[in-house]
Amino acid sequence: MNAPFRSRDLANAVAPLSVVHVVRQYRPNRGGLEDVVANLAREQLRAGWYVRVVTLDRLFRKLDERLPEREIIGGVDVRRIPFRGSTRYPLAPAVFRHLDGADVVHVHAVDFFFDALALAKPFHRLPLVATTHGGFFHTGDFSALKKLWFDGPTRLTSNLYDRIVACSPSDAHAFSAVVSGVEVIENGADLDKFAGASSAAPVKRMASLGRFSKNKHPERLIAMTKALAARDPDWRLDLVGAASDWTVEQLREEIARAGVEQNVRLHVGLDDRGVADVLRAASLFVSASDYEGFGVALIEAMSAGLKPVVHPNEAFQTLAARHPSVALVDFSDASAAASAVVSAHAALVEGAPGAKPSREELAVYSWPQVAAKYADAYRAAIAGRKGAPSRAIATPEGVS
Template identity: 40%
Template sequence: MQDTPLHMPDARPLAITHVVRQFHPGIGGMEECVLQLARYQVAGGHRVRVVTLDTIFDDPAARKLPHAEMLDGIEIRRVPWRGSKRYPLAPGVLGVLGTPDLVHVHGVDFLSDYLALTQPVHRRILILSTHGGFFHTPFAGRMKLLYFNSITRALLTRYAGVAASSQSDFERFAQIRHRNLDLIENGVTVDKFRGLARRDARTILYFGRLAPNKGLAALVAWFAALVAADPDWRLIVAGRPMGVTLESLRAQAAALGIAERVETVDTPSDAQIATLIGRSSVYASASTYEGFGLAAIEGASAHLYPLLNDIPPFRRTVDGLGFGRIVDFADPATAPAFARDWPSLTMPDAATIDATVTGRFGWRGHVDAFEALYRRALASRGR
């Protein structure tokens, strides 16, 4: 990836519409990815609109958000929806696309399917970012595979380009998409928490979604084994409940006799996360599935030591960083081993960490890669 913007023969500003089911003020990896990409594009002179749904799925009040809003130069349009959060039906998306040069769709769901199905009508050039597809959980696994290998395969032919958001996505989508498939991983806002960690703390922090695939019950059980080996450790779990409640984690901690060592924080702001990082030395995730693992990189940018579950995306993360530890959180025996090794575990110096995280995961190169994909798609369609 490059650190400076690409200079292309056709460098005119573009009108870009992003379509994503959840966006600001929602909190999550996809929301953050689209927000930062749109901010960079606005700064680059492009006209950017984001089309999204008019409620945040996990807002207990189910408040309707404004139909139209501006944020940092980004035009936001929201549409009503009905049905399941797993596949929210929102045909009104067609009426608010505007007049873009291209439409960049994020995620594989009703919105991506519907825009592909109606492409002969709206005639927009379509780009897709995969963001893990719909394989985040084992729910309806066989049906998902059947759908992916038939309907998704057919509808992807309507997309001028597909950007796989991770290596695992690239390998999966390469099974049904043989041309115009690019690996463009999500960028990370590496300055947000830069260098805030406290190396001498014996505190493990998880921040991110509280979802079933995040392995939070396994993390708490593993932490109990860690406390048995070294009672000085503490655990903080911070995030927005999305299928896993903080109450259930607190009840589990109490049953394991470690309630006083486990702290929970409901839906923290970035400022609250920054404060929690300042009390912590380790970022841990026992996730069983990740498309990319954004929070782990944010943790590394804060100089938290990555302690990550043994899944391919996390192995690539540790390889890319050059530091961190892969453990099997399902095996409590790995906890006392970590306690024993912790005093001797090393990280690069701060400047090296910053350079590595920025060069490998920072946004600039990813924005340029999307720009190149856009230009190729436009050129191929004679626009």
């Protein structure tokens, strides 16, 4: 059995703190943003911190279902609050009722929470740390309006934070245009979750991980599989994720339209064990995403032993420069993408050097190390807020 990834000890990085994470979507929803918050919270709990998550009470993919107001998930005290307005900018002023006892408030992504908590800083007087998570530039929709908002309101509110943390060099470049002192703490990945969970021998099977959103371009993966199947009908693609901009019905229609029902299989809402079972039958990871805040799914796929073939968005280009096993190809060209997949599979069959990443090179993404870096950011934020009222660390009800 593979040994778990470990690095710097969070418990030795800073004394235990009470931290409130504020994020628009959390468990039971699954996605890159939710995974980042859950994994960071897990490491903080392990270090004896009190961790609370404040999130919205409905999932964007199930707006007709209201979740419990309060729940303990994996030891984390989760508080859910109502919202109104668009899911692009959900208005949820009840967030201010859930900050008591916090030593630091950590806001994830740029949305209503990001703006409101910054503008209310003179009243709550709490140290604020924000992680960018790609801002709101995941797609080119409303690009002119987004730029105006970024240069105006986002510039204002960003400068009210004690620390702005970019989760990628590309985010750092973007946010450095509106606020100074941006630091980069790249997202971690759960390297143990899928460790070694790929096919023992090279097979003609690919997997893609992530919600079925517009920027992920699942339709391009289907088109690429059609091109592959025309060359060799043995090729298979597993699309693993959750409905988003693309519904399950729309994807099934796209698969049928391409005539690859025998080659593409959809897996919706799987837990980690279910995902690992899918990966055990695959040798390659594919992604046609044209925007990623960082690329957590790619790192997790590499930890499973899958060879990545991905679209050259900025985040993936950064990762490819570090990891020779990552192959880049433009997925808007289905034939070229199919050829890249065939070449990647051949490299695995031949046992080419660097065809797969080593565990050692992935250790930098371990969550203990990332959590320790965040502890330093919290400490700096708190130090910069000297004179603010001290707050005791609370213990959540029902948790010993």
